[in-house]
Ligand SMILES: Nc1ncnc2c1ncn2[C@@H]1O[C@H](COP(=O)(O)OP(=O)(O)OP(=O)(O)O)[C@@H](O)[C@H]1O
């Protein structure tokens with residue numbers, strides 16, 4: 287029983303790391319209807335910039351600030367050079383644009399910082415840590431706490447500030463938002479910048495866990511099942527989806543692995559996601575359109 | 580036609596505009612009209628006559644609907660406005676209440692109203708005062724302020740849409756088919772409030788309507804559109820007396 291709980295909690299905590307990536311998608315999808323395939327590349331870009339600065343002797347918070355600034359510039363450039371010219375185009379066009387973007391961002395990061403693998407140490411040991419008789423990873427607890435704080439900050443931003451209300455207004459109805467003087471471009475830029483910030487946080491945590499390398503951008507593929515389960519438009523859904531994926535893949539690995547063969551962890555989330563697609567196509571928290579006119 | 584009327588200080592003047600969708604579909608051709616300061620002007624016509632397109636040309640929302648003004652000019656407060664961004668036009672005092680209301684369904688009624696105030700960058704207190712002003716006009720909205728707008732009734736949504744627009748502190752409201760899908764009693768209530776706003780606060784209105792009797796009851800002057808052109812115009816009284824209008828539209832819409 288203790289072992290089961292350890293696996294379960296370990297999985298839940300790891301799942302929040304997926305949620306972090308998924309939240310970046312949700313933000314952009316909600317506000318502009320764009321499925322931003324480049325989110326993974328943004329995570330990589332952030333982590334690589336940060337670690338490269340650290341290696342050149344820049345102190346932690348300095349590197350954090352510079353990386354954040356470069357994410358904001360990236361957001362600005364994407365809005366100006368890609369989204370604005372493509373406004374009113376079909377979603378598939380925008381998706382293809384972000385696919386292209388993801389390679390450009392990866393290439394750019396590689397040109398700037400080189401292609402070798404970097405270790406990233408955030409100063410949090412990965413020693414197991416005892417809580418109520420259970421051994422848990424200290425790093426996982428830290429990551430989960432960070433994810434929790436981030437979500438809290440985002441929900442305050444969305445619900446209590448003018449920017450947040452404008453973002454949700456644009457997500458609901460772009461034409462109506464325009465009609466009362468909200469500037470769509472400004473809102474999109476803010477959303478991309480916030481997604482860039484979320485990418486930075488995810489990049490640091492994932493980079494510390496896996497090492498900063500190009501496969502980091504592949505965590506997009508881990509975020510997909512999370513999005514399918516949680517819905518593309520809900521931050522709460524991204525959290526719950528991450529928890530479900532994290533817990534179930536670990537449990538599957540430990541309990542089904544010996545029966546079916548190892549490595550289930552890698553594809554089990556997709557089995558789950560497909561099952562969800564059949565039962566609830568909009569995800570658990572997917573926003574259903576309010577049908578009342 | 581508008582040229583022959585000597586409105587010296589018109590708040591809005593539309594001169595001979597032509598609007599084309601997708602570079603090919605001619606929706607409005609040669610519409611001219613004027614809204615005097617403090618007027619309620621009706622824009623009448625059947626389905627597809629070009630009412631909404633004309634309003635979108637004025638509010639600058641044509642571009643967001645893949646259309647453009649290919650000819651003619653629009654002046655608001657004396658300034659040419661066809662090239663102006665919608666957000667700037669809102670700041671200058673034009674606001675468009677879209678056909679079909681377009682409330683933000685997942686935002687609460689109060690958040691919907693607040694969102695209209697942002698364009699003026701008011702302080703906290705001034706935003707709150709703005710809200711109270713809207714609640715004074717639409718007491719019903721105050722009761723529903725915590726409800727998601729998508730779950731309110733059609734009449735309440737129309738009030739939210741108008742209230743949200745008023746939060747921008749407009750001098751001209753473009754109101755597109757406020758009566759659409761609403762019970763006659765609610766329609767009357769909404770038009771009554773429009774008249775009051777006009778009388779007490781001096782807000783001007785350009786109202787597109789298919790419901791000609793209601794519109795002309797409250798408007799001072801009206802234009803009748805048919806397939807993208809103005810075919811008739813006159814004071815509300817003149818239009819109500821006009822046999823052609825009676826035959827062509829009142830018969831149809833009653
Ligand atoms: N988005 C669009 N794309 C292409 N054509 C359009 C579009 N919107 C309107 N039109 C065309 O422009 C013409 C005028 O339409 P408009 O919506 O302005 O009429 P309306 O008078 O508002 O009609 P209704 O009373 O039905 O709202 C119509 O022929 C319509 O088919």
Ligand SMILES: [Mg+2]
Nearest residue numbers: 630631632678
């Ligand atoms: Mg219309």
